[in-house]
Amino acid sequence: MAYQDEYLRSLTHPEAFWAEKAAALPWFVPPKNILSQDEQGIHRWFADGQMNTAYMALDHHVNEGCGEQKALIYDSPVTGAKGYFTYQQLRDQVALFAGVLKQQGVEKGDRVVIYMPMVPEAVIAMLACARLGAIHSVVFGGFAPHELALRIDDARPKLVISASCGIEVNKVIEYKPMLDAAIERAKHKPERCILLQRPEVPADLMPGRDLDWHEEMAQASPAECVPVAATDPLYILYTSGTTGKPKGVVRDNGGHAVALHYSMQAIYAMRPGEVFWAASDVGWVVGHSYIVYGPLLAGCTTVMFEGKPVRTPDAGAFWRVAQEYGVKALFAAPTAFRAIKKEDPDGKLIQNYDLSRLETIFMAGERLDPATFDWTVTHTGKPVVDHWWQTETGWAICANMMGLEPKPIKPGSATLPVPGFDVQILDAHGKPLAANQQGAIAIKLPLPPGCLPTIWGNPQRFEAGYLHDYPGYYCSGDGGYKDEEGYVFVMGRTDDVINVAGHRLSTGEMEEILAAHPAVAECSVIGIQDDLKGQVPIGLVLLKDGVQVDENELQRDLIARVRGEIGPIACFQQAIVVQRLPKTRSGKILRKLLRQIADGQSYQVPSTIDDPASLQEVEQIMADKGLVRRSGG
Ligand code: COA
Ligand code: AMP
DSSP states (O other): HHHHHHHHHHHHHHHHHHHHHHSSOOBBBBBBBOEOOOTTEEEEEEETTTOOIIIIIIIIIIIITTTTTTEEEETTTTTEEEEEEEHHHHHHHHHHHHHHHTTOOTTTTTEEEEESSSHHHHHHHHHHHHOOOOOOOEETTTTHHHHHHHHHHHHOOOOEEEEEEEETTTTEEEEEHHHHHHHOOOOOOSSSSEEEETTSOOOOTTTTEEEEHHHHHHHHOOOOOEETTTTTEEEEEOHHHHHHHHEEEEEEHHHHHHHHHHHHHHHTTTOOTTTEEEOSSSHHHHHHIIIIIHHTTTEEEEEEOOOOOSSSSSSTTTHHHHHHHEEEEHHHHHHHHHHHHHHOTGGGGGGOOOOOOEEEEEEEESOOOOHHHHHHHHHHOSSSSEOOOTTTTTSSSOOTTTTTOOOOOOTTTTEETTTTTTEEETTTTTTBTTOOOOOOEESSSSSOTSSSOOOOOOHHHHIIIIIITTTTTEEEEEEEEEEEEEEEEEEESSSSSSEEEEEEEEHHHHHHHHTTTTTEEEEEEHHHEETTEEEEEEEEEEOOOOOOOOOOHHHHHHHHHHHTTTTTOOOEEEEEEOOOOBBBBTBBBOOOHHHHHHHOOOOOOOTTTTTTHHHHHHHHHHHHHHOOOOTOO
């Protein structure tokens, strides 16, 4: 009953519930006003609390006598570097780098963009911003200059922190030219860039603009923690929406700290001193919450891994790291396990490692398909917990609460709503649906602590994108159902967002890029199923009248444009020319139908279709190109 009691209490007495969870953290001024509403009517948590997230994550543990405990372990199979920082060492590095930022005039509320690979300095930079009350915005290294420029223009940072290069499997990615190109493109020009020079490829620094990380650190003095209000922003993290303009999800300080601290114990069953490993990247929300803030707030040891599940050097990398550092809980995207399974189908490499300290494997970021679930359970012998969340929420909406009361696992389900999340399945009119009926997954307001209070600089987009469709609810953008026991099954996005290798991307943005090609009149990008990456995008393009192009050349051109504008992680590899696109009479492209065709699913031709023959035509072309999955259902 532990789960049921806790869950009900979180919904019936949210203020008492979250006041109790907040009391477990070291506030400068503990909050009395637990739940309130701001001028826009948005719920805010702990509005009168004063605190500092970096203090809670580092200084507090040092003050409590845990300074010698390992805070951050880093392991980089691509460079051979390995090491760790104790809580004391990490606190001191963070305080020093905060001093560097302060010296450059960074103050509370200023934005700082961080464009870095998976090196400990990325974590130090994030926490140093938090220490000063500055707002960091980390941009994933796999994004191209255009994407970085969009974020720079939206966040308007005083400063950008980057590195000379990142290292992918067998290739070095130079960051500096991408940073320069982004700043060139952006209207907003940051005053300074601080560059971490890596020995693999040092960068030329631009005099007057660029500073060297190590040189600045060598002459810095540590800066103290700046108290902030719980409702002050800690970070902005951009995520894909349905258009080419990413959405700046804002995370506050207080609610975030309380939610993540609670989650570490209640969801992940982690206690202080234990080792947690989120095999993600600091550029994604999983990295923010569970490489950096969650484990440190909870006094755990976190692992930062600059490598891949395969090819660095082999499919045993996860098990090697788990053994070497005594990882208790491993968290990664299902695609990582699909990659391992592909290279080591019988799990032979797993046998080479002692995984006795690994208790649970958590997966999120995309749908966990039953085959990957079964393979991982069978070959590791560990419970595999699927949990569902989004950049917007910052922590799990549905999970199997391993630290509260583990429930029987149902493959395909993210189990039950996490305390604080009143999850409902709604029909098109906003009416709750009965068990086993599929609809929009919505969360009744207020959202619990940790979830976004707004979109950076654009409260209207927050209202229009999440709150407008179902008054009184947050609309998740995912569809699914609950079974008779309340287990939640997340079936996929209901909008134009796709998930490629656990990376969230916008097909709308790709369409904008394809449509800008001089030969293209109209286009549609859809996500189709992929055995390794879950989904990959394909483009269907309609040429302008009279345009003669070589289709292969056009495809190469379009692929290069998407790669150049969004980045290699878009994995856009296929564009096919069609004569017509199936549309409704009002001119809307029937994307869902196209997806169903590609996935080999049965579909119903809607009565609103303009020209049914266009559908058969497209289906034929897709089948000819081998783009229709045979085993769908
Ligand atoms: N910086 C620069 N380039 C990057 C990058 C980064 N941080 N991350 C990926 N890329 C590049 C890759 O090198 C690749 O380039 P290529 O087209 O020139 O080969 C391209 O982007 C596509 O990358 P990816 O989709 O990751 O494919 P992959 O074949 O390199 O790896 C997996 C496949 C499954 C191993 C990998 O996607 C993976 O580990 N996924 C887990 C995802 C994850 O952790 N998600 C976080 C949410 S929990
Ligand atoms: P992101 O914001 O990048 O974390 O992506 C969030 C989206 O990923 C969600 O809206 C879902 O579509 C998908 N997602 C995340 N976790 C899961 C899960 N456990 N099961 C199904 N889909 C998931």
